[in-house]
Amino acid sequence: MKTNIARALAAGALAALLGGTLVACSGGDTDAAGGGKSDAAALDAALKKGGTIEYWTWTPQAKDQIAEFEKEYPKVKVNLTDTGGAGDSNTKLQNAISAGKGIPDVVQVEYQSVGQFQLPGYLTDLTQYGFADLKSKYTASTWANVTQNGGIWGLPQDSGPMALFYNKDVFEKYDLTVPTTWDQYIADAKKLHEADPTKWLVNDTGDAGLATSLMWQAGGKPFKINGQKVTINTDDAGVKKYSDMWSQLIDQGLVGNISGWSDEWYKALGDGTIATVTLGAWMPGILTSGAPDGAGKWAVAPMPTYDGGEAVTAENGGSTEVVPKGASNPVLGAAFLRWLNSNEKSIKVFMDDGGFPATVADLHSDDFLNYKSDYFGGQQINKVLAAAADSVISGWQYLPWQAYANTIYTDDVGPAFQDKSDLYAGIQKWLNDNVKYGKEQGFTVNG
């Protein structure tokens, strides 16, 4: 936890220092990448001609995908740098861009961080390479994540439509019903914790990713990006709806004080201390590798909704690859990126190792839908997860400094979880802090 804060501070300090100068010097060469012929044919030509590109990612399947790619295009050499994770990767990319040196040709960026690099003008608009033709391949929500301000900045690699993962054993033992609404969820949380005070239906210590996804599901639209103009609505109805619901869990002491991704969390997922997680469709892979003890106990159901009735979900996590400006080989980079996230073989490698796709055809293929997960006791989990991908509510936008905003969320809203203080007040403070930060960064913010 400590290192996370130090790291966030470091990243923040760097970004703050660099922000001013970078915005100033990035305006110059808007399109040095094209070199004349700029369309899909240019990419095919680049692949034929060959060359070397630098690819930064933390995707575990990257090695196998590159092997497959180099088999198909032997003249192209892809140098892989494993960046370890989203946080480090963002800092490193920001550093490379500020240094103007060592900028990768293709780099993985979380959906929530696309704006952080697009708004200051660090990314290459892929429209010039005919990427608009690929739109129909992807789910609407992931496509929306890689397109903003009139450009196409990447191709979706995966998606994280949300679902409810629950421990069947615990549900049976304590006679809980699988909730379809958040009201039922709260009732379950109470029943479980009263029956066994060592068990929790839910854990949360102020996780920004979960909170923003739940605001998204509630129809929240607190952030609007239009060019360099950022609107932060501190009085958003969806945010209030989330806060009203989640604070019931907090006030009744029903939220386990366990931080996500910690060793304690993995243990709790394995031994039934935490009975549910509401996260993206990539969660089965995490459970399989991180909580082997939970095998056969877990099941998946549609995400509970606020109002009942029709299924409404949100996205939670997911990444795209982008081509930064200043890359030494942008055309070949774009060609690799196109192959990486739209070629059948590449997506197959990605999915075979537990990746959850963003491509409509793969989400609806019979093989995918009929897959029976051993870990989930033979449940056809992809039927639930693919349905979730189809019911993601549209309209959500992330802040152009979402990664930073997420780190201060813990500071502003975390106390509400520790001492049961007012959750909504914490969120308001967070939104106001973001208005302040955005202005400091030189954005036009009207909050």
Add this chain to the structure above:
Amino acid sequence: MSAATPRLARKQFTPLRPKKSVGLTVVMLLFVVYSLIPLAWLVISSTKTQDALLNSFGLWFSGKFAFFDNIVWALTYEDGIFVRWLLNTLIYVVVGAGLATILATLAGYGLAKYDFPGRKVVFGVILGAIAVPGTALAVPTFLMFSKLGLTNTMWAVILPSAISPFGLYLIWVYATDAVPTELLEAARVDGAGELRTFLTISLRLLAPGVVTVSLFAIVATWNNYFLPLIMLNDPKLYPLTIGLQKWNAEAVGIGAQPVFTLVITGALLTIVPIVIAFLFLQRYWQTGLTAGGVKQ
């Protein structure tokens, strides 16, 4: 009262016969336990499988004794990148801390034994430099290095490590007392050049101070975290500290592969060399801490 005075006086301790204090011994024992518990936890945890690590009491053994399996796993995971990190760390320590020691010795000696205009200013700058934490300088250093095209190279870690204002100060204090000016004058009268005097006479007298400074520099470079974190992109250039953090971060996010066992075993392997260095060079460390504390 008058009768009690001599008895008290007799009980007063002298430097030759230190008084034994039960209270102090207990406090010291508590500190020993306090300092050793995390180490014990680390050693015990490194013998467990990931499953046992998460599901058993931290300060006692549990499950299969997987110590050697863990070490082999840590050394071979991701194509043996840990060995590479270990070699990198050794390079950073040998070159970085080595340069730091040489520079600090030369400059500290020069400042202590030669009178020249501007000496007070140099001294003031060095005292000021000690007060600035390295972390605060990391970002400006990064910006400077990126202009020079040195980021993401080994030099980015080695060059800043080669500067040790504290080491310089230590040598300066040490040289003032340990190298008698009369001796230097005698050498000059006998016709020895300044370099020869330094190499044959002063350096020998300075040896304990030099070892102390190198020990400080080695520990600082071995534990260096923030500077390589912002300077390096390429995992192949990482020192152990950043490498372990990278493994730790693999437990977070989509596609997470929690390898807590490896982080723990790796941490144990990381501290072994520095603990050995410490045990061997302990007495110099003490010398360093008290240098300048007593005026002779």
